[in-house]
Amino acid sequence: MKRLLTLLAVLISFAAASWAQTPMQEAEEFYRQGKFSAALGIYESELKNRPNDPYVYYNIGNCYFKMGSKGLAAANYYRAFKLAPRDADIRHNLTLALAAGGERLVPAGMPPVLHKAFFYLSYPEVRGLTFGLLWLFCTLGGIWLIKRKFGRTLAACAVILLLSGGWLYVRRALEIQHLAVVAAPVAEIRSGPGTNFPASASVAQGHLVTVQDAKDTWYEVIVKSQGIKGWVEKSAVEQI
Incomplete structure (x- = not known):
């Protein structure tokens, strides 16, 4: 009788383990239900165990995109793209997120097929x-x-x-370029690292910038799409 009860307990534990959802499955279920913030929390936690998994970054990007944070979405799509450049879905969503901020994945004048080959x-x-x-x-x-x-x-x-x-x-x-994305709704580009310096321009969320230097809570950046250079608060951008 004891052996039968032990066997039954083992079978129940195996069944419970097979029925239990993995964190990724739980996150996917939250995402399907429209609970993007809950899904995002699980995906970001999973990064500790899967730091080089492009599809975790891709799913994080999807959550941010649905939540309206196009800049953070673009940053995470870009991380996924660097790890898995041949994935069509990652490329497509990165292109959409960048376009929402007025940026292009494929530089103007470059044939898309050449860009795909270069990043194949x-x-x-x-x-x-x-x-x-x-x-x-x-x-x-x-x-x-x-x-x-x-x-x-x-x-x-x-x-x-x-x-x-x-x-x-x-x-x-x-x-080795220190690429970043504007994550704040608007980032003010100032002539120096501080609010006491005048703002020379403003850059919308989703724009790509290249970080050149850092001082205290400020980054010196170049906004190639607008041909401007200046200082922006670190909290306004997300490094890739």
Whole structure:
């Protein structure tokens, strides 16, 4: 009888575990019910366990977008895009969020297909590809020096390695930029780091800025889309 009761208890515990919702499933259920703030809290908590999961950032972006915070939505979509640039849904939602702030994901004059090709791989993937090609080039070079074989293959590998190295160089330059998004409804751009300096311009929520320097509670930023430079309060922007 005791064995039967023990077996029954084990079966009940397994059934309860299978029926229990995971935090992500619970967040998705809140999102479907329109409880975006509750879903957001769970997604942001999940970042502690899944800091490199693009779809957690994507879902956080969706919550902020539904809550009307287009700037914070764009920041999280951008984080997801950097991790999973080939995902069509992430690209689409990032484009929408940026457009709501008057920004463009694809720079003016650049064909969209070229932008997709340039960002087809994430930065770690481009780096891995380049180092893989470097290893292959060194291996082929060693074989050619010893046996004088694979000369044409070595030359082709050298050309591809140069192209990949250039791709990595440009992507790294973009990667180390301190990109941020205006999260406040309006951010005032001032001539210095303080409210005692006059405001030279105002930037709406969702605009992309590049952080150049920091002092106390202020960032020095460049707003490329408007061609202006100045200081903005840190609380008004969200770094990506």
